[in-house]
Amino acid sequence: ALDFVAELVRRFDADVDQLYRRRKLRKLQLDERNDLPTFSPETSGIRDNEWTVRAVPARLVNRQVDLGDVSPANTEHFVAALRSSAQGIQTDFDDGHCPAWGPHLRGLSNVCRAVAGRLKGAPCIENAPILMLRPRAWNMIEHNILVHGKEAPGPLVDFALLMFHCAQTLFNCGSGPFFYLSKLEGYLEARLWNQVFVWAQQKLDLPQGTIKACVLIENILASFEMHEILYELREHSLGLNCGMWDYSASFVNKFGHRSEFVLPDRKKYVSMDRRFLKSYMNLVVQTCHQRGCHATGGMAANVLPSTSHPDKRKEVISNVCRAKLSEIQAGADGFMVFDLDLLQPVLALFREHTQGPNQLHVMRKDVV
Secondary structure (H helix, E strand, O other): OHHHHHHHHHHHHHHHHHHHHHHHHHHHHHHHHOOOOOOOHHHHHHHHOOOOOOOOOHHHOOOOEEEEEEOOOOHHHHHHHHOOOOOEEEEEOOOOOOOOHHHHHHHHHHHHHHHHOOOOOOOOHHHOOEEEEEOOOOOOEEEEEEEOOEEEEHHHHHHHHHHHHHHHHHHHOOOOOEEEEOOOOOHHHHHHHHHHHHHHHHHOOOOOOOOEEEEEEOOOOHHHOHHHHHHHOOOOEEEEEEOHHHHHHHHHHHHOOOHHHOOOOHHHHOOOOOHHHHHHHHHHHHHHHHOOOOEEEEEEOOOOOOOOOHHHHHHHHHHHHHHHHHHHHHOOOEEEEOOHHHHHHHHHHHHHHOOOOOOOOOOOOOOO
16 A cells, blocks of 8 residues: 555655646746736636546436534544435545644544454445545645655545545446546646546556545635636546635735735625625536536534533524525535534535436626
8 A cells, every 4th residue: 555655655745846836837927926816818718618527436426415524533433424414525634624643643543444254333335325435625734644755645645545445346336536626727737636536446457437526616716716626637537526614714825915805704705695605606506517517505514502502503504404404405416514413404405406416507697
């Protein structure tokens, strides 16, 4: 497994360094010129032409509710998620997980044991919700693994170990390998992930197109390149996801020095009811459905009050359902929740307000 990690890192380390340089240069351009992102004329052919992504396997047709931010290092919570009625589990080595060496190894071990049917209390992997594996984002470094004396990129380490240990078993039972990709800033970063996928499938003797990945649109720059991101990953794409909180934070990261981009109190104003986030959600839905893939909304990170506070608990459930209903009405094919007790209320929304396993037929031609 470590040889596989080293070989992958050696093959793509220079490309990752180029990614870092490209990000720094783009930030300098934004700062020095007061630039704003726009739809690039260089890729207009991709946006204007007719094409669709490759069809997804049967287990990905219905993606109505995933459990989000599930750290596999939290064994009890991970097992409970595996026993739940969710369609998928965002098996998280990124934001919902502490990547210190001990918890990270425990998380990797728990995923491997779950896939192999050796995790106590967990069902067979083909009977569990699909594992939507989320490696660390490109900005994260693995300090405990050196390749040629240099610390390895965190996402390549996570991807390599998960693929080496789990990919064949997941493929054999029609359950993967499937991934969430965090914090991409543009289509060239999607191109790099696609190259990583092709390389890994060749090395592990898996059919090309086996890997499927959902890109989280969590950056203002990426929101102007969604068609291009899907195009780069068209053989491996299972759609896009709205990462509302990181998307909002990207305004601070890219434009925080400019007074016109100061955001108000996030507790009051950062919600999908606000125009800049509603527009983003609508464009994700339109783009994905035009290209034949799923568009999923953000995560309800709420933790329900205990059953000893039934009124507060009912209020939180009501607020979550109201927010998620607006995403369903926008055409979203699914979304995430954190609390397992929110699964049944939000699944009921889909049963009541939609027909079929997804809303790919909702084309949102009204979005301009």
